[in-house]
Each structure stands twice: as C-alpha cells, then as structure tokens.
Amino acid sequence: MTNDTTHHVILSHKDIAPERSAAHRMDLGPTPSHPLLDILVHIHEDDQEQVRLDAAVQLANKLGADITCVQVTPDISAVAMDPYGGAYYVPELYEAQTKIDESARDRVNAVLADRIRDHDWRHITGHPVQALVQAASLADLLIVSEGRMLAAKAKPKPLAGHLAMAARAPVLVLPEGAALDFSHPVIVAWNNSFEAAQALRFAVPVLTLAAQVEILVVGDDESAPTARDAQSYLARRGIASRINLVHHPIGRTTSSLLMDRIDEIHPSLVVMGAYGHTRALELVFGGVTQSMLENMPAPLLLAH
Structure with missing residues (x-):
C-alpha cells in the first residue's frame, strides 16, 4: 500500500x-556583503501600482536603498496604416500619451514625496520586457506585479515570467492586492x-x-x-x-x-x-x- x-x-x-x-x-x-541599494519599481497605471510603490518604499526605508521609478511607454509614433502597408506618424496619439505619462509622473511623485527622502525617474519608450530588463541591468531588485503589461483592464500578460528569465536583477513579483x-x-x-x-x-x-x-x-x-x-x-x-x-x-x-x-x-x-x-x-x-x-x-x- x-x-x-x-x-x-x-x-x-x-x-x-x-x-x-x-x-x-x-x-x-x-548584510554588508550583499547590500540592496538600488530598487527599480515598474510604473504603470493599473490597479496594482500602489502595491508596488508601497513595497518599494518599505524596502527602501528599511534597507537604506534608493528607488528608481521606471515608466515604459509603447512606441506609438507610427501607428496609422494605409491599405498598402504604410505606417504614418499620428501626432494626436503621441500628444495624448505624453499627457498620460506626465500625469502618472506627477501622481507618483506626489505619493512618494512624504514617504522617502528622494527617488529617480526613468522614462523609456519601447517594449515593456525589453525596457525593464535594460533598466534593471545594474539594479539590485526589480519590483513588478504578476501580469498586466498593457492597460488596466487588458488581459494579464506574462510580464513576470519574461523578466524572471531575462533580467539580471532578482524580480520581486507581487500578487494582486497583497502587501509586503x-x-x-x-x-x-x-x-x-x-x-x-x-x-x-x-x-x-x-x-x-x-x-x-x-x-x-x-x-x-x-x-x-x-x-x-x-x-x-x-x-x-x-x-x-x-x-x-x-x-x-x-x-x-x-x-x-x-x-x-x-x-x-x-x-x-x-x-x-x-x-x-x-x-x-x-x-x-x-x-x-x-x-x-x-x-x-x-x-x-x-x-x-
């Protein structure tokens, strides 16, 4: 049996x-042999952004680390297509995305202002995985949520899995609504x-x-x-x-x-x-x- x-x-x-x-x-x-000094947190306007920020602030304050907010914007400079396959620059879309990015930056800066001594900001245009891997090449920790590479209501994408394979930094993946x-x-x-x-x-x-x-x-x-x-x-x-x-x-x-x-x-x-x-x-x-x-x-x- x-x-x-x-x-x-x-x-x-x-x-x-x-x-x-x-x-x-x-x-x-x-431990002095393995300090955690540089924390990168993924900034994206979804319902888990505050969870990521809270975790970054908690670790930064307890371990004496610095926070870098990394905002990734997909490249939408050429998105209009004609029947023959041509792509054209659409300034209205670019301007709208720029306003969204600036609003997000103002919002996050206001949230962090009274919680940590200082933080840096990086804005990258490109694919989220490639951009975050590039940004984290010299980081000690990258904080992301379990999915959602696109809009807040988009179908979750395997962002964490891609990053865990490709990033040189360890990846802290936070479940939906879970505080550290x-x-x-x-x-x-x-x-x-x-x-x-x-x-x-x-x-x-x-x-x-x-x-x-x-x-x-x-x-x-x-x-x-x-x-x-x-x-x-x-x-x-x-x-x-x-x-x-x-x-x-x-x-x-x-x-x-x-x-x-x-x-x-x-x-x-x-x-x-x-x-x-x-x-x-x-x-x-x-x-x-x-x-x-x-x-x-x-x-x-x-x-x-």
Whole structure:
C-alpha cells in the first residue's frame, strides 16, 4: 500500500550556528556583503501600482536603498496604416500619451514625496520586457506585479515570467492586492540548483527583515545535505533559519506540495530559483515556476 501522507522534518539552525539567535540577528541590519541599494519599481497605471510603490518604499526605508521609478511607454509614433502597408506618424496619439505619462509622473511623485527622502525617474519608450530588463541591468531588485503589461483592464500578460528569465536583477513579483508584510516566515525553496542558489544570494538583504526563514526541501534526497550549506551560508550572514524536509508522496507534484506549505504558514515571501528547466518546457509540461506564477499564493522573489 502506498503511503501518500506528507511528512515534515524540521531541522533547527542551532546545530549550524548556535550563537546566532533571532534576537541577535535583528541588531545586525542589512548584510554588508550583499547590500540592496538600488530598487527599480515598474510604473504603470493599473490597479496594482500602489502595491508596488508601497513595497518599494518599505524596502527602501528599511534597507537604506534608493528607488528608481521606471515608466515604459509603447512606441506609438507610427501607428496609422494605409491599405498598402504604410505606417504614418499620428501626432494626436503621441500628444495624448505624453499627457498620460506626465500625469502618472506627477501622481507618483506626489505619493512618494512624504514617504522617502528622494527617488529617480526613468522614462523609456519601447517594449515593456525589453525596457525593464535594460533598466534593471545594474539594479539590485526589480519590483513588478504578476501580469498586466498593457492597460488596466487588458488581459494579464506574462510580464513576470519574461523578466524572471531575462533580467539580471532578482524580480520581486507581487500578487494582486497583497502587501509586503514580514511578520510571517519567509520560505526559501531549495533544490540545490544554480537558480536556487542565485535566488538565495540575491535575497540576503530581504531575509534580514524576516521574522523567520524556512529552507524548504521537497522530496529530494540529493538536495537535503546541501540545504545545510544554504543554512550555513545564511548563518554566516547573521540570518537564523530552519530546514524543512518534506516527503514527496507518489502522485503529488513539487509545486502542489510547495503550495500546501504556503497554505499552512502563509509566508510573507517565497524565494525561489526561476525556470530550472527551460521556460518553453515549463509552459508545455508545467513546472514549479510556472505554477507559482499562475497561482501567485504569496509574493515571489525570483532569480534565474
């Protein structure tokens, strides 16, 4: 008979670094080896813009970072078409879009004026993914929402998935209406992949804010020993953590077990590597990253 019960084995951080208590960790502040100094936030007039701004302000104030607002406008300079395939410049459309952009800038500047010491503004004309990837090339974090590349009522587009694959900076993806709140544990999804290690390294400054950190290993005997290495890596940076080894029952997917744990503890954030398999394979056959982006049970910090 097959046992399909999910089992958890919790390993404390104390065996790794007993001198690093959570109380002691709170006095250390952001780790100097991995500072988070430059935060980019996607500015787009949709119903999630305020959520992105709130998260950026919260992280900037707690970690001493600077905020750069990145506004992307699609190139509409030549949009009128004739029957022969010609495209023509339409000044009225350009002027209307310019007014919309200026209004958005005034609105965001007013929102941020009393909340942070200063911020920068970048306006880029082009495709949203390409523009944000370009802008984030030297950033420490890029904040976006789960979808919506176009107008507020447009069908959601896979903006976050594209950015997680292409951006050099880690991508913080916020679910609809979800505020960034560090009163709950942070889950670090660990499978000993390059992507998971990359996400862990990038997440260090944010993890200093976490109430608790749980390194979650789902049914992978080969990854379990290296979770100790990840725990040691965090401990040396003053971050206490525990390891949760979850048995993988037959017939269950890794993403479903991860979702179960998220439902149990309601984490403030899930840190994970993005697209350990190619994105095309995940789109066709499914995968953990794709499942998380489709369901968005919690804020995600992704790195590829």
